[in-house]
Amino acid sequence: MSSIHPLSMASPYIRIAHDFHTEENMRIGPTRIVDHALHYFKEGDGVYTVGNRPTTIKAGSLFLIRPGVPFSFSASPGTRFHMYNLHFDLIEQEDSAAITFPYPKQGEPQRVPLPCCLPDEQEMPVSGLPSSVPLVETATYEQLFFRILQRFGQPNTIALLQSKSAMLELLALLLRQTENQHASSTSDGTYETHLSHAVAFIQSRLHEPISLDDIAKAAQMSKSYLLKCFRNIYRLSPIKFVMKQRIERAKCELLYTSKPIKTIAGETGFDSIHSFYHTFQREVGTSPGAYRALAHSTALQQEEPE
Template identity: 30%
Template sequence: MNIQQLSPYIRIAMDSYIPSPWYLEERVLFDYELLYVKEGRIQVTIENDVFIGEPGDLFLFRPKQRHSIRKLGTGLVRQPHLHFDLFYKEDSPDVKVSFKKLEDMTEDEMKWFRNDDLEQIAPRIPGHIRLRNTLVIERLIFDIIKEFQMTLPFYEMNIKGLFLQLLNVLLRENYWNRNPHLVTNMGEMEQLRLFLKHNIARKVTLDELSKMSGISKYYMISLFKQSFGMSPIQYHLLQRIEKAKEMIQFTNDPLMLIAESTGFPDIHSFSKAFKKIDGVNPSFYRKK
């Protein structure tokens, strides 16, 4: 799945209030559904797994995934939910919300099933998520529902933007849940990132960063890479090259002076590092 090409289509966005008693029999969906438990308790069966949904819990139902929902207790259950496609298709407006089992589908209905593109994203989003960041996700879900119901001019564009924010928060939430050690050390990692960003005029060493963070060198490298997608030295080099690129384009300073200003001892090492990061020589931006 190419995240850059995401173009979500929201089929249904509603805030449901469920009285007693209530039971949604087993079914499969053509699309995805996100169900948020705002109030009350529910029992959700996904394939062969049974979960108890409490306020603040989120459920993800995937295309063709067997599931059923049962209300628990005598109080009111409130469960705002969204049905969506990750990618808009020509038949997206025609696809309905299913309440059927797979074996009861017609031949035409079988053509409506979406691909489970979320399966390609690691770590895999589970069917039941006990959220840490409930306020942000809840706000985004209700903002989408409001836009969907009001249908103001260009509401489709706003809904897509809100949903992409929601998906981003959900993916990060899942990532942090799977990597709790990163959450524990995020303060130290952010301190290192800011230090690297604001010290581009010289080289830094791993020993220096390890001493600053109070974390052993090799574990610090691993934590930084898991947090920001690259090692601290790679991140620092990228910041130095970005600053150099800016100076080349918007000042008349000689390349040698720019190299020295960004911590390179000579023009050769500067050009080599620049080409490694950007794919072209520094003079390319001066010509532009």
């Protein structure tokens, strides 16, 4: 009988949601926190160390830090980071609201016991989340982060529930991608490597036409094997995966920029505004303009005092 994953019991308390640019040559730690953190690097490069394992930071890198685990990171000389920063308790505790700053100050009482912790890949080899998360769907992650950020700190029940829901979706995304990575690995690791090349190619060219031949060439796989891999791991064909990523990127642009819809259509690889409208309506259930208006209307309502 399979055991219940700890995420199935999650009711997250979000402590910090922050979109920020660091100073040049930023360095943090070694230090520890009393909650979980997700550090997503939108831009920049450097080195991130969890415990005693260093990992290279590049655009799109994501790191999961657990309570009490030592970590540090630093930017490469002369560079800075653009980061999306989340701190949270997996399950809301009696002291969650009282802990406003997750870095314990010297001489102050520690948080004892530390809150419920997400299992890692050693505790749960198939479905534990590693400290360096193999993030594939960066556009989806960014959209979920901004859903949380948009509602963070709003003093009403609807916004609280919406932010919890988005946080759970984000954690489910990470778990699904980690399980997919595990399922895709083989004895020599080539399956996973080729797929990562395919996805990186797609993510970097969403503004351009992308064919199945293009993806297969980037992955160095036959088209038939590429189709089999994508359907096994992502439950989508490569072309459907491309379309999903285009729509997720378009959602982010509609929500968090004031770009004209025609511009967004071009930047997400649609050859005409009519094709964009038709596809967006089919995939999302509403038009791009209505999606943008609804999101902005919701945000304004949440800013009004109760």
